[in-house]
Amino acid sequence: MKKPHFLLLFLLLLVVALAACTSSNNTTTDVTKDNAGDSDSNTGKSGGSITVTSVREPDTVDVQRTTWVDDANAHLYEPLVRFDEDGTIVPALAEKYEFSDDGKVIIFTLKEGAAFHSGTPVTAEGVKKSFERFIESAPTSYMVGPLENMVVADELTLELHFSEPFAPFLSNATTAYLAPLDPATIDEHGEDFGNHASSAGILSLKEINRGSSITFEAFNEFILGAPYSANKGAVNFDEVVFRFIADDDTRLLEFKRGNTQVMLSVPPNYIAELEADANTQLARALANGHVYLGMNNKKEVFQDKRVRKAIALAVDRAPIVDYALEGAAQPIYGPLPPTIPGYNQEVEDYAANMYARDLEEAKSLLQEAGYSETNGSGFVMKDGKPLSVDLWVTQEPTMQRIAQILQNQLKEAGIEMTISVQEDATIRAQSPEGVHEMLLWTYGWYDADILHSMFGRGLSTRVHYENDDLISILEKARVTMDHEERMEMYKEAQEILVEEAPWVPLFVRENVTAYRDLEGFKLHPITGNIIWSDISLSK
Secondary structure (H helix, E strand, O other): OOOOOHHHHHHHHHHHHHHOOOOOOHHHOOOOOHOOOOOOOOOOOOOOOOEEEEEEOOOOOOHHHOOOOOOOOOOOOOOOOOEOOOOOOOOOOOEEEOOOOOOEEEEEOOOOOOOOOOEEEEHHHHHHHHHHHHHOOOOOOHOOEEEEEEEEEHHHHEEEEEEEOOOOHHHHOOOOHOOOOOOOHHHHHHHHHHHHHOOEEEEEEEEEOOOOOEEEEEEEOOOOOOOOOOOOOOOOOOOOOOOEEOOOOHHHHHHHHOOOOOOOOOOOOHHHHHHHHOOOOEEEEEOOEEEEEEEOOOOOOHHHHHHHHHHHHHHHHHHHHHHHOOOOOEOOOOOOOOOOOOOOOOHHHHHHHHOOOOOOHHHHHHOOOOEEEEEOOEEEEOEEEEOOEEEEEEOOOHHHHHHHHHHHHHOOOOOEEEEEOOOHHHHHHHOOOOOOOOOEEEOOOOOOHHHHHHOOOOOOOOHHHHHHHHHHHHHHHHHOOOOHHHHHHHHHHHHHHHHHEEEEEEEEEEEEEEOOOEEEOOOOOOOOEEOOOOEOOOO
């Protein structure tokens, strides 16, 4: 999944930055302890406040007490490692990492001179303390896998000992969930850490106004800039305010009036209007997951593979992308999107060829499955009963439009689909119990191990599909440390999913962000998050 143009983009940005800011230490790629404390390291800082609007307010900024991390709480934290723009895992808070020969030990060497927001130095003992809290009580504690023991070898060296190799750990460690928390703040505030959260990220917490906004400010001692950022130090502004506005029309109005500089998650129906606005620019990044039409494979009707394949063959992704999403998506047929390592173009081409819309083949498969009669409404029947399925969909208008398109498409194949609008929380809570028949849902992650989370034994909580051969491959992939060998396993796993069709992958969304009055704005192509390092307010 290499993207050479990102390297060229980085080099061009670096050349421009060096030419424009030769007097600033921030533009150098040599991050040293000396410039960490240099009061002149931000001589080019323009200052000011940036306002961002988002639909969803985080339940907490304590990433060890939540299952939801996005731009509104992620940048407080600095992970041990991060994804480069081409999907390669590179050091972040860690200077380097290495594996033991048997793959059961990962040794992290931390960067010298790094500090938490409280001023406490980042040490191996502090990282260990943070991991201990995570393991003891975080709802996402499964992300550390079979971690057995942690050994502080010296002030900057931490050894993680696993009972068996756990290949997804590094990908998991790129997220804010596993980013080290400030041990001094943990000691001082305990379970109230979320109101005083401190880590080592590029932004520090300033103020929380529950139900309204969260304000972050520049962490002036930051020295951990990413390889793809020209600026390796603190941000070029004073603060960023995240305002939470659920109503899309209000968000759009505030943005167009210039009261906010960034609008996250632009609804598809606003894209054309914003593209035509001379004061607005749009940044796009593919999501690290896809939206799918899920079938509850516990239900008798879906235990017949011919019915599942008929549904897949009845779907036409083009009108979904073109009309419901205003073109802000990429059709997909295979199990993984291009943004997750493990995506395989051969698998995608194979799936696209197998499930290109074919109504005649869909009807033929249904007839083979015993649906040989048709009622007066044109729906196929078996034993006098029409093939009727119910689809759960969230209250999001875009998802409801997609559901209506799918309803009409399945009708052309003789399948009746009813639509039940449910609250997001209801779907999350009740789909693991298998109450639903079908659902329109999405997933996202940074590692192909997401397939194990979705189809592992006892883990398939949305589509309720288990396959012994598939499970065996996914379990082996988790303990295989050789990257190429592991990717080959995921290719085989994806081929099984394509053949078995327990779900219908539909599209990868484009995360569209609108911005104005800013320079140096861009989104990370893998995570979709804002890259704050090079952003400044326009002069």
